[in-house]
Amino acid sequence: MLDRLALLVIGECVADIVRAPGAADQVHAGGSPANVAYGLARLGRSTTFLTQLGQDANGRLIGDHLASAGVRVRTDRSSAPTPSAAVTLDDTGRATYTFEITWSLAPMAPERPPHHVHTGSIAAVMEPGAATVLAAVESLRAAATVSYDPNVRPELMGDHAEAVGKVERCVALSDVVKASDEDLAWLYPGETPEEAAERWLRSGPAVVLVTRGADGALAVLPGATVSIDAVPVRVVDTVGAGDAFMSGTLHALAAQGLLGEGGRARLRSLDTETLGDVLRHAVASAAVTVARAGALPPDEEELAAGLTGAPVPKA
Secondary structure: OOOOOEEEEEOOOEEEEEEOOOOOOEEEEEOHHHHHHHHHHHOOOEEEEEEOOEOOHHHHHHHHHHHHHOOEEEEOOEOOOOOEEEEEEOOOOOEEEEEEOOOOOOOOOOOOOOOEEEEEHHHHOOOOHHHHHHHHHHHHOOOOEEEEEOOOOHHHOOOHHHHHHHHHHHHHHOOEEEEEHHHHHHHOOOOOHHHHHHHHHOOOOOEEEEEOHHHOEEEEEOOEEEEEOOOOOOOOOOOOHHHHHHHHHHHHHHHOOOOOOOHHHHHOOOOHHHHHHHHHHHHHHHHHHHOOOOOOOOOHHHHHHHHOOOOOOEO
8 A cells, every 4th residue: 555544435325337339238337436435445555445235246346346446335235226327329429328326325324434535426415325325424524634526416416406506515525626528518508617626616625526428627726727738648538537537536646635634724834736737647647537538547557657648737
């Protein structure tokens, strides 16, 4: 392990049934929080994942997948089937999703107090499990920094106004927030990504990061914005790209001493040079992932190699 910084991810697992033109269906372990936990562990971070897994073949597949990277999985082993998603890839590798999911996470205490908590996606909006997630974050944030990615899935968000309210409650509890430009367009129609990020900054986070697909990413601090181009790469598929960006972000923030005890105050003093380095790690992590099939984020060696081709950020 790189250090003993204890990272806790809370959220759903999903069995991704990937359907590509001219190919047989393939089942991959997925779910945005699961992918983030897996990515952090592959980067050498001490990671625990609090989730709900069914007692079925997909649940065993996902549990084995996470354990293979060193993730410690804590689950209530629900009697419900492991959630699944049909992931349809077009000729460019772009993914669309159709879900079969229930989310009813039971309250569970982590084995040891975490230094950082990450959550998001379906887990933070779908009841009854979302209430458990919110209560856990509220309880743990007194001694831990918090990150959040709404990872919007419109078909699972329910009423728009209610969903926006849930997202904004999570944003207000967080120190670091990441969203895609597509997430923000659904949440705040008519606003630019920069305007939406500024909106969120006013509610509490120290930094908001926005991914823009092939157009790269930007990060917004109070009074400053840093942008970066995407790494040029041949895209196999986009499954897990945003999650790899998130795990790369958290890995880089941890390396800079910006997570955990005292991290909240240090994040408030984050400068554009340091933020640019974080963005380089994030886009390099995403680039490695999209260059191969499925949500397979880089390990430390692969990320280091990916950084050699990462663009220079612009403040």
